[in-house]
Amino acid sequence: MSSKKRASFTGKLGFVLSAAGASVGLGNIWRFPYLCAKYGGGTYLICYIILAATFGYTMIMAETAIGRMSQKSPVGAFNHFTKKKGYRLGGWINAIVPMLIVPYYSVIGGWVIKYMVDYITKPAKEIAVDGNFSDFISGVSPEVWFIIFALLTTVIVYMGVQGGIERVSKILMPILVVLAFIICIYTMTRPGAGAGIKYLLVPSTERFSWMTVVTAMQQMFYSLSIAMGILITFGSYMKKDVSIEESTDQVEIFDTLIAFLAGLMIIPAVFAFSGADAGKNLDAGPSLMFITMPKTFASFPGGRAFGLLFFMLVLFAALTSSIALMESAVSTLEDELGWSRKKATIVIGAIMLGLGTLSALGYGVLANVKIIGMQFLDFFDFITNSVMMPLAAIATCLLVSKVIGLDKIDEEVTLGGAKFVRKKIFHFMIKWLCPLFCLIILVSAVANAFGIIHL
Numbered sequence: 227m228s229s230k231k232r233a234s235f236t237g238k239l240g241f242v243l244s245a246a247g248a249s250v251g252l253g254n255i256w257r258f259p260y261l262c263a264k265y266g267g268g269t270y271l272i273c274y275i276i277l278a279a280t281f282g283y284t285m286i287m288a289e290t291a292i293g294r295m296s297q298k299s300p301v302g303a304f305n306h307f308t309k310k311k312g313y314r315l316g317g318w319i320n321a322i323v324p325m326l327i328v329p330y331y332s333v334i335g336g337w338v339i340k341y342m343v344d345y346i347t348k349p350a351k352e353i354a355v356d357g358n359f360s361d362f363i364s365g366v367s368p369e370v371w372f373i374i375f376a377l378l379t380t381v382i383v384y385m386g387v388q389g390g391i392e393r394v395s396k397i398l399m400p401i402l403v404v405l406a407f408i409i410c411i412y413t414m415t416r417p418g419a420g421a422g423i424k425y426l427l428v429p430s431t432e433r434f435s436w437m438t439v440v441t442a443m444q445q446m447f448y449s450l451s452i453a454m455g456i457l458i459t460f461g462s463y464m465k466k467d468v469s470i471e472e473s474t475d476q477v478e479i480f481d482t483l484i485a486f487l488a489g490l491m492i493i494p495a496v497f498a499f500s501g502a503d504a505g506k507n508l509d510a511g512p513s514l515m516f517i518t519m520p521k522t523f524a525s526f527p528g529g530r531a532f533g534l535l536f537f538m539l540v541l542f543a544a545l546t547s548s549i550a551l552m553e554s555a556v557s558t559l560e561d562e563l564g565w566s567r568k569k570a571t572i573v574i575g576a577i578m579l580g581l582g583t584l585s586a587l588g589y590g591v592l593a594n595v596k597i598i599g600m601q602f603l604d605f606f607d608f609i610t611n612s613v614m615m616p617l618a619a620i621a622t623c624l625l626v627s628k629v630i631g632l633d634k635i636d637e638e639v640t641l642g643g644a645k646f647v648r649k650k651i652f653h654f655m656i657k658w659l660c661p662l663f664c665l666i667i668l669v670s671a672v673a674n675a676f677g678i679i680h681l
Contacts, residue, residue, distance in 0.1 A: 293461020316621025
C-alpha cells in the first residue's frame with residue numbers, strides 16, 4: 227500500500243464545482259428531460275425535487291462523510307470501518323460501478339462530439355434528416371468519436387486532482403450554466419413553446435403514477451452521482467474545515483437547477499416544433515437528444531448556431547461527469563494496489579477502451595451479439611444503474627447506520643462548529659427510507675428487464 231500524502235481540493239469551491247461537475251452530466255441533460263416528458267412533466271418535476279431534497283441529500287451527505295472520515299476511495303473506506311466481508315463487497319461494488327459506466331458513457335460522449343462537429347461543418351437540415359442518427363450508430367465511426375472523448379477524459383484525470391479535475395471543473399461549470407441559460411431563453415421564446423413550459427411546470431394528477439416515483443428515484447442515482455464511488459472519493463479529497471452540509475446543499479441546488487434548465491431547453495422546444503405531435507416526439511426516449519432536437523433546431527431561425535451551443539453544453543456536462551467516474555476508478559487502484567496515478571490511469575484507460583468498444587460497435591458490427599436480449603450499451607446501463615447502484619447504496623446505508631453509527635457521522639459533519647441543519651431528515655432517511663427506496667428500484671428494474679412488469 228502506498229503511504230504518499232493524499233491529494234486534496236484547494237477548498238470548498240473546488241469540491242463543490244468538481245462534485246457538481248460529477249453530478250451534472252448526461253443524466254441531467256439527456257436523461258432527465260425525456261423521463262420528465264414521459265412520466266408527467268410538472269408532476270415528475272415536483273416528485274424529483276422532493277426526492278432530491280431527501281433521498282439525494284442523504285446519500286450525498288453519507289458518501290461524502292464516509293470519504294472524508296476514512297481518507298480512502300470506496301474499497302478502502304468500507305474496509306476502514308469494518309473487516310466483515312459483506313461490507314467489503316459493498317465497497318467493491320461502489321468501486322466497480324464507475325469502471326463499467328465510464329466506457330459506455332464515453333461512447334455517448336463521442337456521439338455528442340460528432341454532433342457538435344456536424345453543426346460546425348453542416349447545415350442544420352442535413353443533420354436532421356430521417357435516419358441520420360441510426361445510420362451513424364450502425365457504422366464503425368462511433369468507435370473513432372468514442373476514442374476521442376475517452377482520450378480527453380484520460381488526459382485530464384492523468385493531470386491530477388487540483389491540476390486536472392478541479393481546474394477543468396472551475397472553467398467548464400460556469401460556462402455550462404451560461405450556455406444553459408442562453409439556450410433556455412432561445413427555446414422558450416419560440417412560437418408555441420408556451421405549451422411546453424406549462425407541461426413542465428404545471429402538475430397534473432392525471433399524469434401521476436407509481437412509476438413517476440420509481441423513475442424519479444432511479445434518476446437520482448444518475449443525476450447526483452450516488453453509489454458510483456465518486457462522492458466517497460471526492461469526500462476523501464475534502465479538507466476538514468469545509469462544511470459537508472453546506473457543500474451538499476450547493477451541489478444539490480446546482481444539480482437540480484441544471485436538470486430543470488435542461489427540461490426548459492428541450493420540452494418547450496419540442497412543443498414549438500411539433501405542435502399537436504409533441505406528445506409523440508417527447509416519447510422518443512433516449513433518442514430525443516439525437517433525433518428530435520436536431521429536427522427542432524432545423525425548424526428554427528438560427529437553429530444551426532443554437533444546435534452547436536446545445537451540443538457544446540452537453541459535451542461539457544458529459545466530460546465533467548466522465549472525469550469524475552474515471553477518477554473514482556483510478557483512485558481505487560492507487561489506494562488498493564499502491565499504484566502510481568500514471569499506471570492506474572493507463573490501466574483504467576485500457577479497460578475503458580476495451581469495454582467501450584463493445585458499446586460503440588454494439589449497434590453496428592456487433593448488433594447481433596446481445597446479453598439477456600440487450601445491446602452492450604443497454605446491458606451495461608442496466609447492470610450498473612438498476613442492479614449494482616441500488617446494492618451499493620443499500621450497503622452504504624447499512625455501513626452508516628449499523629457500523630459507523632449516526633453519532634460519528636454527526637461529529638464529522640459538525641467539525642469546526644459547522645451546522646447540521648437537516649440532521650433529523652438525514653437520520654430517518656439513512657435508517658429507513660433510503661434502503662427501502664433502493665430495494666424498490668432494484669426489484670422493479672429487474673422485474674422489468676425480465677418482462678415480469680413493464681415500466
